Amino acid sequence: MAIGDRFEEVLAAARLGERGAFETIYRDLAPLVLGYLRSNRARDPEDLTSEVFIAVVRNLGSFTGNEKSFRSWVLTITHRRLIDDFRHQSRRPEDPTLPDDVQARMEPTDETPETEVLDLLATQSVHHILDSLTEDQRAVITLRILGDMPIKEVAAILDKPETAVKSLQHRALATLARHLEGPEESATHQYPPDRPGR
Amino acid sequence: MSDRDGPERADELVDELTELVGDPEAARRALDELREHLVAPLDTDVTNHHLDAMVAATGPNTDVIDLRSRRARRAITGTVIGALALVGTGGLAAAGHLPGPVQDTVSRIAGAIAIDIPRSTPGDTVEPPTTPGDTAPGRSVDDHPRDTAPGRVDGDRGRPDSVPGDTAPGQQGPPDSVPGDTAPGQPGQGQGQGQQGPPDSVPGDTAPGQPGQGQGQGQGQGSGNR
Numbered sequence: 076m077a078i079g080d081r082f083e084e085v086l087a088a089a090r091l092g093e094r095g096a097f098e099t100i101y102r103d104l105a106p107l108v109l110g111y112l113r114s115n116r117a118r119d120p121e122d123l124t125s126e127v128f129i130a131v132v133r134n135l136g137s138f139t140g141n142e143k144s145f146r147s148w149v150l151t152i153t154h155r156r157l158i159d160d161f162r163h164q165s166r167r168p169e170d171p172t173l174p175d176d177v178q179a180r181m182e183p184t185d186e187t188p189e190t191e192v193l194d195l196l197a198t199q200s201v202h203h204i205l206d207s208l209t210e211d212q213r214a215v216i217t218l219r220i221l222g223d224m225p226i227k228e229v230a231a232i233l234d235k236p237e238t239a240v241k242s243l244q245h246r247a248l249a250t251l252a253r254h255l256e257g258p259e260e261s262a263t264h265q266y267p268p269d270r271p272g273r
Numbered sequence: 274m275s276d277r278d279g280p281e282r283a284d285e286l287v288d289e290l291t292e293l294v295g296d297p298e299a300a301r302r303a304l305d306e307l308r309e310h311l312v313a314p315l316d317t318d319v320t321n322h323h324l325d326a327m328v329a330a331t332g333p334n335t336d337v338i339d340l341r342s343r344r345a346r347r348a349i350t351g352t353v354i355g356a357l358a359l360v361g362t363g364g365l366a367a368a369g370h371l372p373g374p375v376q377d378t379v380s381r382i383a384g385a386i387a388i389d390i391p392r393s394t395p396g397d398t399v400e401p402p403t404t405p406g407d408t409a410p411g412r413s414v415d416d417h418p419r420d421t422a423p424g425r426v427d428g429d430r431g432r433p434d435s436v437p438g439d440t441a442p443g444q445q446g447p448p449d450s451v452p453g454d455t456a457p458g459q460p461g462q463g464q465g466q467g468q469q470g471p472p473d474s475v476p477g478d479t480a481p482g483q484p485g486q487g488q489g490q491g492q493g494q495g496s497g498n499r
Contacts, residue, residue, distance in 0.1 A: 133331065
């Protein structure tokens with residue numbers, strides 16, 4: 076879902092503080108922001124999503140560009156908030172609870188038990204794949220998939236050279252390929268965990 | 274994703290993954306599934322709550338409750354108050370104006386980190402000598418030799434009845450010293466000045482060496498006072 080031709084109009088209304096314009100922007104981008112924060116292990120992704128959008132609406136006056144660059148801008152803010160969150164996490168004890176989406180899927184719903192179990196397994200499988208990536212690999216792959224961003228923009232957001240981003244992407248896809256081949260393969264061909272330089 | 278503005282980017286990822294797994298269909302399906310699980314739908318209540326926060330953040334009353342900034346403000350306020358208290362206590366301690374036990378404590382703590390803070394002055398609580406002749410005309414009690422610089426050890430402080438012979442040249446002599454009771458060798462000087470002393474003085478026991486001088490000067494001041 077994209078805002079499309081209405082983007083300029085929506086942006087102008089948002090600059091005037093109209094709730095409807097905020098809602099259009101939020102509904103378009105919040106799933107990406109929340110998905111990026113969750114998949115990159117933010118401690119409280121929903122709270123951080125709120126902070127991201129508050130920062131977005133407060134700084135709308137300084138933004139110039141089209142919808143594509145607006146999405147990059149929002150994800151840049153998201154990534155910076157995530158790094159701030161990592162810094163806070165490093166100073167506080169780890170929360171041992173399950174990720175929000177796993178917990179949410181464990182709560183009772185209208186779905187049949189079989190569907191719930193399959194969904195939970197699929198989610199855990201995705202988490203397992205993401206856990207096998209380094210933080211930088213995870214950031215690259217989620218920005219490329221969720222944000223649909225080119226290498227150049229991902230490099231700008233992560234403040235890394237394009238060649239480094241290409242290398243991180245290749246290694247992340249190689250890990251994903253081993254998971255597709257089978258869990259045994261992925262277990263025996265792990266890359267050594269290279270700590271990201273955030 | 275491909276309905277956005279970059280289907281070629283999705284294809285780039287699919288192509289790269291296809292090179293690794295050898296099956297384009299499996300690669301595309303894997304990326305689609307990954308995307309499906311990464312995109313996180315939001316609950317209606319959460320959405321409304323976030324929208325309210327966005328509106329409040331840009332509205333006329335922008336005092337949105339931001340716990341992080343509130344914590345930061347508290348920390349800054351606490352730090353400033355602490356720093357002011359430290360500076361105030363340090364200043365008072367450096368000037369020696371704190372109550373005695375507090376001054377001693379601060380002095381001891383500051384001394385541990387090589388900062389010289391005076392201890393509380395015990396002489397403040399000692400009564401000055403009241404012997405007649407101890408004070409010259411026009412001199413107040415505060416002019417007494419006990420008014421030494423901070424930190425200086427004054428051997429005569431608190432010893433108003435010090436023994437003759439302890440007195441250094443130029444200092445006040447003992448009030449109870451006796452004229453003529455000088456050691457052999459300088460009798461004339463001691464005798465002559467000693468005669469100006471008070472009539473009720475008793476023979477003292479000036480130590481040999483420089484007895485006459487100390488004795489005589491002390492008594493001279495005493496008699497002048499009268």
